[in-house]
Amino acid sequence: MSFFKKLKERMFRSSSKLDEGLEALVDDGAAEDPAPQPSPQTASEATPEPAPRPATAEPAPAKPGILGRMLGRDEAPRRVLDDEMLESLEELLIQADMGVETAMRVSANLAEGRFGRKLSVREIKSALAAEIARIMEPVAKPMPLYGARPQVVLVVGVNGAGKTTTIGKLASQFRAAGKSVMIAAGDTFRAAAVEQLQVWGSRAGVPVMTAPEGSDPASLAYEALVRAKAEGVDLLMIDTAGRLQNRADLMEELAKILRVLRKLDPDAPHNTLLVLDATTGQNALSQVEIFRKLADVSGLVMTKLDGTARGGVLVALADRFGLPIHAIGVGEQIDDLQPFDPEEFAAALVGIDDQA
Numbered sequence: 128m129s130f131f132k133k134l135k136e137r138m139f140r141s142s143s144k145l146d147e148g149l150e151a152l153v154d155d156g157a158a159e160d161p162a163p164q165p166s167p168q169t170a171s172e173a174t175p176e177p178a179p180r181p182a183t184a185e186p187a188p189a190k191p192g193i194l195g196r197m198l199g200r201d202e203a204p205r206r207v208l209d210d211e212m213l214e215s216l217e218e219l220l221i222q223a224d225m226g227v228e229t230a231m232r233v234s235a236n237l238a239e240g241r242f243g244r245k246l247s248v249r250e251i252k253s254a255l256a257a258e259i260a261r262i263m264e265p266v267a268k269p270m271p272l273y274g275a276r277p278q279v280v281l282v283v284g285v286n287g288a289g290k291t292t293t294i295g296k297l298a299s300q301f302r303a304a305g306k307s308v309m310i311a312a313g314d315t316f317r318a319a320a321v322e323q324l325q326v327w328g329s330r331a332g333v334p335v336m337t338a339p340e341g342s343d344p345a346s347l348a349y350e351a352l353v354r355a356k357a358e359g360v361d362l363l364m365i366d367t368a369g370r371l372q373n374r375a376d377l378m379e380e381l382a383k384i385l386r387v388l389r390k391l392d393p394d395a396p397h398n399t400l401l402v403l404d405a406t407t408g409q410n411a412l413s414q415v416e417i418f419r420k421l422a423d424v425s426g427l428v429m430t431k432l433d434g435t436a437r438g439g440v441l442v443a444l445a446d447r448f449g450l451p452i453h454a455i456g457v458g459e460q461i462d463d464l465q466p467f468d469p470e471e472f473a474a475a476l477v478g479i480d481d482q483a
Contacts, residue, residue: 145439145477146479149477152215155206203249206246207243208238208246216237216251223476224408224438225439229262233442259476263467263473266451267468270426277356277362279355279392280365281365282365282367283401284401285414286317287369288403289404289430290369291327292323293464295326295328295330296464297364297454298310298333298362299333301362308360309333309358310328310334310366311364311365313344315341315343315347316341344368345380345386348365348388365396367380371414371417374421399425399426401426401450403415403444405440408440411444412447415448415450426452427453428455429444429456429467432456433458438475441472453467454466454467
């Protein structure tokens with residue numbers, strides 16, 4: 128199964144699907160649209176009525192189904208794009224976790240050149256997907272690889288966002304691409320995180336450096352970088368804690384990690400990845416604000432777009448912050464984390480069935 132198909136099938140399992148909302152929006156408007164009435168004729172213009180024909184039982188024309196509409200048949204229902212419809216469209220986008228400001232901007236841009244026209248569901252989806260892809264195109268960038276060896280990748284995010292799983296998947300993928308990788312299990316306060324990284328490391332053939340529970344994460348980061356330098360490792364990926372309930376301690380912990388790394392390499396870390404859980408919705412925006420202050424975030428990874436995530440928060444993140452989005456995840460398997468493709472994402476978000 129292609130990643131796009133996985134994305135389309137898994138992204139939305141909540142009842143409030145954006146594509147279903149668009150179908151209902153157009154259907155409701157089309158049902159309220161009165162049928163055109165014949166224009167009045169003068170007596171001289173009137174034409175004689177044809178002679179009555181024998182009564183025959185002719186079936187009424189079948190009402191087109193959703194499949195017929197999606198195939199673009201002429202009888203697809205249409206609705207005038209007016210103020211009322213734009214307001215309803217904004218509400219749908221907000222329900223998809225796009226946020227008020229981004230939803231208003233997307234709706235306004237979609238209306239340009241289309242306001243007052245009758246549009247089908249297919250036309251609205253196509254226009255909406257194009258607008259979303261336009262917003263996200265500038266931020267769709269793979270994690271950059273530099274000539275520095277080792278390239279230090281610091282991974283941050285709240286506990287439960289999927290940091291350890293993301294590190295394991297990225298390490299496996301880079302290892303499969305011919306890069307030598309080392310992992311430092313820097314979240315020394317969570318034994319489960321360390322064990323999970325050890326499982327991924329064993330699976331991928333990647334060494335994982337650990338320290339006793341409760342040890343100083345900065346000391347582990349320092350020792351890992353010393354070892355990575357000595358062994359000529361290409362990538363050193365460092366996990367970190369994410370205890371936002373005690374932000375002052377976390378800030379000091381991350382600051383200390385940065386200080387000790389820069390004693391060995393003034394440019395380290397070369398990448399600081401923030402891992403976000405899509406199911407947190409608009410809370411992801413505040414997490415970006417916080418971690419940009421705690422650490423110099425250079426790029427984002429969005430996990431858990433399966434489950435109950437609505438996905439629109441990724442559009443809001445791109446619109447507000449403009450940070451590179453390196454990868455998105457829709458499951459637990461290694462190939463369920465893939466580079467971010469804005470066109471595929473936009474098509475899946477609005478419910479376009481086929482992405483050639």
